[in-house]
Amino acid sequence: MNYSILLFYPEINREIENKIKSYLQHGIKVYAYTFDDIESWKDDPELGLALCKGFLRADTTRYDSQWDGETVHIYDGQVERHDEILSFLDKYSSFNKEQYILEHTGTLSHSIVKAGAGTGKTTTMINRLMYLRHMDETLRFSEMVMITFTNEAAIHMRTKVIEALRDYYELTKDSKYLLWTEEVGSMFIGTIHGFARVFLVTEGERFGFHSGMDVRGYKHERKKLIEKHVDRFANMYPSDYEPFRKVPHYQLTYALSQVIEKIYNKSISLDKVIGMDFGTDDTRFHFLAKHVVVDVLRELEQIKRMDSALEISDLISTLPSVYGRLKELKMPVRYMFVDEFQDSDEVQVSFVSWLAPAYACQLFAVGDIKQSIYRFRGADYTAFQQLQEQLEEKGQTVRQFALQKNYRSSRKLLGQFNALFHKWKERVPSFQFTSQDELIAGLADDHREGIQTVSMEKTNLKYLLQRLHKEDTAVLVRSNRDVQEMVQNIEKSGFFCEAEIAGSFFRSLPVREFYILIRRLTHPRVAKERFAFHQTVYGENTVTVSELLRAFTYEENFALKLLADHDSLNAERLKEISAIQFLEETIRRCKPHEVHAKRLYRTMRQEFPEQDKMMQQEEVRLQMREYEMNLEYLLYLLKKQFGDFQASLYDLEHYLAFKMATDTEETALKIEQPISHRIKVMTVHKAKGLEFDYVLLPLVQSPFIRAGGTELLLLHEAQKWKLGYRIKWKDKQSVNSIYESSIKDENAETIAEETRLLYVALTRAKKAVYADTSATMKEYGRVECWSDLLEDGERLAVSSAVLPKY
Numbered sequence: 001m002n003y004s005i006l007l008f009y010p011e012i013n014r015e016i017e018n019k020i021k022s023y024l025q026h027g028i029k030v031y032a033y034t035f036d037d038i039e040s041w042k043d044d045p046e047l048g049l050a051l052c053k054g055f056l057r058a059d060t061t062r063y064d065s066q067w068d069g070e071t072v073h074i075y076d077g078q079v080e081r082h083d084e085i086l087s088f089l090d091k092y093s094s095f096n097k098e099q100y101i102l103e104h105t106g107t108l109s110h111s112i113v114k115a116g117a118g119t120g121k122t123t124t125m126i127n128r129l130m131y132l133r134h135m136d137e138t139l140r141f142s143e144m145v146m147i148t149f150t151n152e153a154a155i156h157m158r159t160k161v162i163e164a165l166r167d168y169y170e171l172t173k174d175s176k177y178l179l180w181t182e183e184v185g186s187m188f189i190g191t192i193h194g195f196a197r198v199f200l201v202t203e204g205e206r207f208g209f210h211s212g213m214d215v216r217g218y219k220h221e222r223k224k225l226i227e228k229h230v231d232r233f234a235n236m237y238p239s240d241y242e243p244f245r246k247v248p249h250y251q252l253t254y255a256l257s258q259v260i261e262k263i264y265n266k267s268i269s270l271d272k273v274i275g276m277d278f279g280t281d282d283t284r285f286h287f288l289a290k291h292v293v294v295d296v297l298r299e300l301e302q303i304k305r306m307d308s309a310l311e312i313s314d315l316i317s318t319l320p321s322v323y324g325r326l327k328e329l330k331m332p333v334r335y336m337f338v339d340e341f342q343d344s345d346e347v348q349v350s351f352v353s354w355l356a357p358a359y360a361c362q363l364f365a366v367g368d369i370k371q372s373i374y375r376f377r378g379a380d381y382t383a384f385q386q387l388q389e390q391l392e393e394k395g396q397t398v399r400q401f402a403l404q405k406n407y408r409s410s411r412k413l414l415g416q417f418n419a420l421f422h423k424w425k426e427r428v429p430s431f432q433f434t435s436q437d438e439l440i441a442g443l444a445d446d447h448r449e450g451i452q453t454v455s456m457e458k459t460n461l462k463y464l465l466q467r468l469h470k471e472d473t474a475v476l477v478r479s480n481r482d483v484q485e486m487v488q489n490i491e492k493s494g495f496f497c498e499a500e501i502a503g504s505f506f507r508s509l510p511v512r513e514f515y516i517l518i519r520r521l522t523h524p525r526v527a528k529e530r531f532a533f534h535q536t537v538y539g540e541n542t543v544t545v546s547e548l549l550r551a552f553t554y555e556e557n558f559a560l561k562l563l564a565d566h567d568s569l570n571a572e573r574l575k576e577i578s579a580i581q582f583l584e585e586t587i588r589r590c591k592p593h594e595v596h597a598k599r600l601y602r603t604m605r606q607e608f609p610e611q612d613k614m615m616q617q618e619e620v621r622l623q624m625r626e627y628e629m630n631l632e633y634l635l636y637l638l639k640k641q642f643g644d645f646q647a648s649l650y651d652l653e654h655y656l657a658f659k660m661a662t663d664t665e666e667t668a669l670k671i672e673q674p675i676s677h678r679i680k681v682m683t684v685h686k687a688k689g690l691e692f693d694y695v696l697l698p699l700v701q702s703p704f705i706r707a708g709g710t711e712l713l714l715l716h717e718a719q720k721w722k723l724g725y726r727i728k729w730k731d732k733q734s735v736n737s738i739y740e741s742s743i744k745d746e747n748a749e750t751i752a753e754e755t756r757l758l759y760v761a762l763t764r765a766k767k768a769v770y771a772d773t774s775a776t777m778k779e780y781g782r783v784e785c786w787s788d789l790l791e792d793g794e795r796l797a798v799s800s801a802v803l804p805k806y
């Protein structure tokens with residue numbers, strides 16, 4: 001036995017307990033089931049820890065005389081002849097037969113796992129990895145590839161694998177686990193784009209790819225090229241350009257870059273864009289767009305070739321041209337795991353189905369069609385079906401698995417979810433939910449709250465937050481803009497948030513105040529800049545606006561004179577040291593983070609005297625450290641960009657102004673704490689894969705489909721791409737034939753996608769969901785917003801068919 005043992009004993013005695021402990025000490029995972037009461041195991045130091053870490057899975061199962069007097073031992077998941085007892089355990093305890101088989105399967109067929117939310121997809125993948133490494137002496141972690149949907153998920157996975165190995169080491173003190181931990185460093189765990197890069201530079205040398213190749217964005221160059229090619233078009237086809245002569249140039253450039261962005265999102269190669277159907281419209285935008293887009297992409301491709309660089313989307317779009325022509329492969333891939341497979345696009349599916357036979361590796365693809373929420377990035381919710389068909393066409397054997405037991409949400413919630421999801425099926429035709437999709441409670445619990453509908457206007461929200469702010473709570477919304485709105489609402493109630501907003505770094509307070517400090521130096525004679533500076537953490541912040549007005553004289557510099565007495569900045573030092581050194585010196589002297597903390601605490605006490613003082617102090621401490629961290633990070637970025645000495649104040653000012661206006665990537669650094677008074681606020685896309693005790697759903701009335709704005713559709717039919725558009729110009733709009741004939745179907749798809757998004761949001765909750773909507777669901781008409789899909793849990797008729805099974 002190398003990896004696990006499954007035991008069934010009708011009764012438990014000390015000897016059996018000791019046997020289990022001994023297995024565990026040898027690094028053998030134990031599944032133990034009995035009719036006996038084993039509650040006391042939780043309090044036993046060894047067994048309790050093993051239960052907690054998942055090395056011991058144990059439960060009391062319902063009594064059945066058929067199994068009384070029987071004992072069962074299954075080694076390393078060799079399940080032949082044991083199907084009956086496994087099915088019995090699966091039905092009447094927390095044991096999960098499908099998970100168990102998946103974890104231990106020894107055959108060489110590929111596994112496709114379709115599983116609902118919280119059914120242990122991630123857990124099973126990690127377990128399987130451990131099983132494989134334990135069972136095959138010759139296998140190395142570097143021969144297993146794990147593909148995740150985002151970089152964050154990849155970090156999360158790697159951490160989980162390393163944690164599992166550390167736990168094995170703690171349990172056994174066997175040094176092989178330390179070696180394995182190091183070995184994990186050489187395992188590929190990352191996104192499909194990351195893997196495509198490794199693949200291209202390793203296998204694609206013959207086609208001009210190499211490890212020195214840069215992967216970077218070309219947004220700025222793209223914009224310039226669009227402008228250039230629009231001008232060219234205007235010269236070449238003056239009459240076709242005529243309808244757009246009065247359209248502001250920036251609008252035209254923006255619309256065209258949106259078209260290109262859409263093409264990038266779907267990883268469409270240049271040759272396919274050349275064959276793309278742009279439809280027709282009265283303003284003839286289709287003609288202009290096709291011309292400019294193709295010319296821009298063609299020139300950009302040349303530039304990238306010369307730079308020896310690729311953009312992220314090229315990594316996927318160039319794949320077919322390479323793998324179709326490869327003969328010998330170098331990478332040693334024996335097992336391949338793909339998480340969130342439902343969100344793969346067509347090119348990615350065919351890449352994966354090509355990889356499996358090409359490397360003769362075993363594929364393990366996991367996902368949940370009901371959680372497919374990346375259609376805008378090209379995800380195709382028929383991905384599983386395509387994968388199965390393509391693998392079978394290549395003569396590969398595929399086994400399907402379905403996981404239904406949910407170990408996350410309370411039984412009450414699960415019953416209500418199932419009832420609700422069945423109702424959705426009636427309202428949203430393409431939301432599929434059959435009895436196979438129902439979530440079955442995997443664990444016993446007695447949480448009674450379920451789905452609750454409440455109004456979240458100001459006073460109620462405050463009341464709700466008062467109750468939940470110390471719990472593990474997340475507020476989930478649909479967009480980044482909604483995140484900002486909720487952060488403001490929550491902060492206005494005197495509570496604090498933990499919100500990740502992409503692009504927030506260059507707009508954060510430490511960066512803004514640092515920028516004002518620079519402006520104070522580059523514009524020493526401008527009163528407005530001086531007053532702004534005075535109010536920052538670098539200034540005294542003692543002169544108020546009314547004092548300034550009182551000091552008013554007709555003399556031009558009255559404000560500067562007043563503020564000069566309150567300004568300790570010694571700009572003369574700039575003659576001796578570099579700009580960056582000067583700024584660093586100023587930071588050391590002023591200790592801006594400490595000043596920020598003091599002022600913040602004073603304001604908090606003034607504005608919310610009734611609020612918990614300890615919570616406010618904790619928040620101030622956190623904000624002080626975050627201010628310091630972000631400022632340090634800013635200096636790091638500046639030095640990286642300019643070196644220690646070269647940059648002048650003007651260079652720094654320009655760089656920051658540009659970044660503050662345009663950056664959408666850098667996120668302000670936050671201190672994360674497992675337990676915090678801060679309420680998490682995030683989009684559902686960010687919450688994917690996470691779980692919280694309480695989920696709050698405000699802003700559920702915002703419509704899925706906004707009438708009248710610019711809209712682009714990229715459709716794939718009969719091997720050909722088609723672009724549909726409706727573009728709003730200043731005084732008219734361009735709408736093409738493809739848009740008009742497809743928009744109805746597209747809207748139906750959007751509603752289905754939003755329904756799946758709500759499925760993800762609800763299923764993050766462990767104990768309860770609070771939604772800002774009325775108690776009953778709209779029964780007829782088009783589904784327009786989340787609120788139309790929500791209902792108070794108590795009204796949801798939970799029929800026995802959808803009740804958790806045990």
Ligand SMILES: Nc1ncnc2c1ncn2[C@@H]1O[C@H](COP(=O)(O)OP(=O)(O)OP(=O)(O)O)[C@@H](O)[C@H]1O
Binds near residue numbers: 117406407
């Ligand atoms: N067999 C099991 N017994 C007990 N707990 C389990 C079992 N399998 C998974 N869990 C627990 O259930 C929770 C959900 O598991 P996991 O995150 O792996 O699910 P998932 O299917 O990846 O979820 P989602 O798709 O919704 O993100 C975790 O807390 C995990 O530890």
